[in-house]
Amino acid sequence: xxxxxxxxxxxxxxxxxxxxxxxxxxxxxxxxxxxxxxxxxxxxxxxxxxxxxxxxxxxxxxxxxxxxxxxxxxxxxxxxxxxxxxxxxxxxxxxxxxxxxx
Amino acid sequence: xxxxxxxxxxxxxxxxxxxxxxxxxxxxxxxxxxxxxxxxxxxxxxxxxxxxxxxxxxxxxxxxxxxxxxxxxxxxxxxxxxxxxxxxxxxxxxxxxxxxxxxxxxxxxxxxxxxxxxxxxxxxxxxxxxxxxxxxxxxxxxxxxxxxxxxxxxxxxxxx
Numbered sequence: 001x002x003x004x005x006x007x008x009x010x011x012x013x014x015x016x017x018x019x020x021x022x023x024x025x026x027x028x029x030x031x032x033x034x035x036x037x038x039x040x041x042x043x044x045x046x047x048x049x050x051x052x053x054x055x056x057x058x059x060x061x062x063x064x065x066x067x068x069x070x071x072x073x074x075x076x077x078x079x080x081x082x083x084x085x086x087x088x089x090x091x092x093x094x095x096x097x098x099x100x101x102x
Numbered sequence: 103x104x105x106x107x108x109x110x111x112x113x114x115x116x117x118x119x120x121x122x123x124x125x126x127x128x129x130x131x132x133x134x135x136x137x138x139x140x141x142x143x144x145x146x147x148x149x150x151x152x153x154x155x156x157x158x159x160x161x162x163x164x165x166x167x168x169x170x171x172x173x174x175x176x177x178x179x180x181x182x183x184x185x186x187x188x189x190x191x192x193x194x195x196x197x198x199x200x201x202x203x204x205x206x207x208x209x210x211x212x213x214x215x216x217x218x219x220x221x222x223x224x225x226x227x228x229x230x231x232x233x234x235x236x237x238x239x240x241x242x243x244x245x246x247x248x249x250x251x252x253x254x255x256x257x258x259x260x261x262x
Contacts, residue, residue, distance in 0.1 A: 005104070005107070008104075008107060008111070009107075009144075009148070012111045012114065012115070012144075015115055015118075016114060016115065016118050019115070019118040019119060019121075019122060020118070020122075022122060023121060023122035026122065027122060029127055029178075031127045031130075031131075031169065031172065031173060031178065032121075032122070032124075032127055032130050034169070035121055035127075035130055035131065035134050035169065036121065036122060038134065038161070038165065039118055039121060039134065039137065042137070042138065042141050042161075045141070045153075045157075046141060046144060046145075049144075049145055049148050049150050049153060049222075050148065052150075052222075053148050053149065053150075056220065057220060058220055058222055058226055058227055058230050059230075061150050061152070061153055061222045061227055062227065062230055062231060062234075062235050064150075064153050065153065065156065065227070065231070066238060066242060068156060068157065068160050068161065069242045069245065069246065070242075070245065071161070071165065072160055072161075072164060072165055072246070072249075073245050073246055073248070073249035074249075075165045075168055075169070076168065076249050076250065076252075076253040077249050077252050077253050077256065079168060079169065079172045079253070080252070080253040080254075080256035080257040081256055082172065082176075083172060083175070083176065083256070083257045084256050084257060086176050092176065092178060
């Protein structure tokens, strides 16, 4: 019974990850792209916890803890970058910042 | 137990689809907050109680608030939503129904949990964090300090 539950969680994690990837590729708003990156991180966290439950120790949950820490740090720095780019070119569309130097 | 998982999984997938197909960034952020709450519920169903709480506190409570602050600060609000009593009533009914369906299931699950493996309660996770994973824990605190300083340096107004 536990085996089928594990595969259910992995399928859910894969579906959420795919939705995140589609969002990153399709959407042009930098903030929505950032939110889809957070979706991908959450999908990976789900599979971490599912595997940790399968194996029987808590190492996967520690990994999720550190993924959350890294996601929080990445959120603050990434949003600061988006704010800086917006101050320079007055837009958050990712295709508007396509030149390295102008 | 699999009924709870089915509801949570389908809702998580639907809210993720809502994130990528919303018209304005504010709607996407709110769909993502719903998705984070559902993923926290999935952690709780998988006996990872500490992670469920920290997911709500850190992800939904700090990161998404930061994203919404940035959206409001940059003025990307988009179309102002019109008040609709139909939407209000439907969302209230859906919220109450969701809680009413899940609460007895969670209570029964908490009573019959811990059948396999270990639970991710605060004591076990904390013991692991401070013994086996002490070095990454301290390195993570350096990472956070670096991120704070970096965000400050990037987002402050330049004087020229």
